[in-house]
Amino acid sequence: MLYIIGLGLGDEKDITLRGLEAVKKSQKVYMEAYTSLLSFGLSADGLSNLEKFYGKPIILADREMVEEKAGDMIDEAIDNDVAFLVVGDPFGATTHSDLVVRAKTLGVKVEVVHNASVMNAVGICGLQLYHYGETVSIPFFTETWRPDSFYEKIKKNRSLGLHTLCLLDIRVKEPTFESLCRGGKKQYEPPRYMSVNTAIEQLLEVEQKHGDSVYGEDTQCVGFARLGSEDQTIVAGTMKQLESVDFGAPLHCLVIVGETHPVEEEMLEFYKYKSGN
Numbered sequence: 001m002l003y004i005i006g007l008g009l010g011d012e013k014d015i016t017l018r019g020l021e022a023v024k025k026s027q028k029v030y031m032e033a034y035t036s037l038l039s040f041g042l043s044a045d046g047l048s049n050l051e052k053f054y055g056k057p058i059i060l061a062d063r064e065m066v067e068e069k070a071g072d073m074i075d076e077a078i079d080n081d082v083a084f085l086v087v088g089d090p091f092g093a094t095t096h097s098d099l100v101v102r103a104k105t106l107g108v109k110v111e112v113v114h115n116a117s118v119m120n121a122v123g124i125c126g127l128q129l130y131h132y133g134e135t136v137s138i139p140f141f142t143e144t145w146r147p148d149s150f151y152e153k154i155k156k157n158r159s160l161g162l163h164t165l166c167l168l169d170i171r172v173k174e175p176t177f178e179s180l181c182r183g184g185k186k187q188y189e190p191p192r193y194m195s196v197n198t199a200i201e202q203l204l205e206v207e208q209k210h211g212d213s214v215y216g217e218d219t220q221c222v223g224f225a226r227l228g229s230e231d232q233t234i235v236a237g238t239m240k241q242l243e244s245v246d247f248g249a250p251l252h253c254l255v256i257v258g259e260t261h262p263v264e265e266e267m268l269e270f271y272k273y274k275s276g277n
């Protein structure tokens with residue numbers, strides 16, 4: 001059996017009882033470590049906390065491993081119970097559909113254990129979840145690569161009065177340019193997680209380039225950091241206001257607010273930007 005288990009967003013204790021039971025009975029436990037991270041995942045003992053609580057060694061599965069060696073993990077699940085842990089929900093934002101399809105094609109049974117995802121945790125700010133349009137991803141711009149396909153999607157959402165959830169880039173285990181050119185053993189860049197501030201800077205740059213007045217410095221947004229953890233931070237304000245707020249450690253995401261209902265407004269008031277933010 002291949003168990004695909006959501007860990008939720010906070011810490012090791014956010015796993016569900018059903019998820020924990022599946023981990024305990026699995027002979028091998030892998031953890032997906034490139035599309036998200038638990039709030040404590042940045043500390044050196046983050047993984048050992050998980051291992052202590054679950055009573056099992058955990059094999060970190062980076063993108064290369066999931067893409068290149070998923071076959072081995074699926075083979076193991078033919079005769080053993082194997083757990084694949086995913087921060088958030090296994091099908092929240094990133095779907096692990098490819099893994100499911102490959103496992104099922106080989107006749108391996110798959111069981112999914114759901115959990116909270118960033119996709120629903122943003123509901124805490126009071127904006128109604130059924131009042132969102134298409135979610136967009138904002139990638140880190142480089143000197144030569146500044147993709148902005150998110151702009152048309154935000155435009156569509158805003159023309160319909162809908163809110164837009166912007167998920168922000170995570171760069172982990174990116175090979176350095178030098179090591180790619182040289183060949184041989186790969187060396188990696190330090191991990192990078194996009195902040196609300198960088199996201200807004202890039203969004204405003206793209207607005208300036210296209211000039212369709214889809215949004216601007218005065219557009220209402222909500223910035224979120226470390227949702228689901230004890231020190232989660234949520235601030236509602238204009239793009240200009242949020243651009244200077246220090247949201248602290250990752251992960252961050254941003255919502256561009258569409259048309260609002262009075263009850264949504266009332267909830268947002270609790271998180272309103274104050275000059276000391």
Ligand SMILES: C[S@@+](CC[C@H](N)C(=O)[O-])C[C@H]1O[C@@H](n2cnc3c(N)ncnc32)[C@H](O)[C@@H]1O
Binds near residue numbers: 036037088091251
């Ligand atoms: C691919 S999505 C997360 C998928 C995950 N499986 C889930 O269900 O939440 C990753 C992006 O979501 C956002 N995100 C994830 N967890 C977050 C959190 N706890 N607080 C704020 N943003 C978060 C970040 O922008 C991050 O880059």
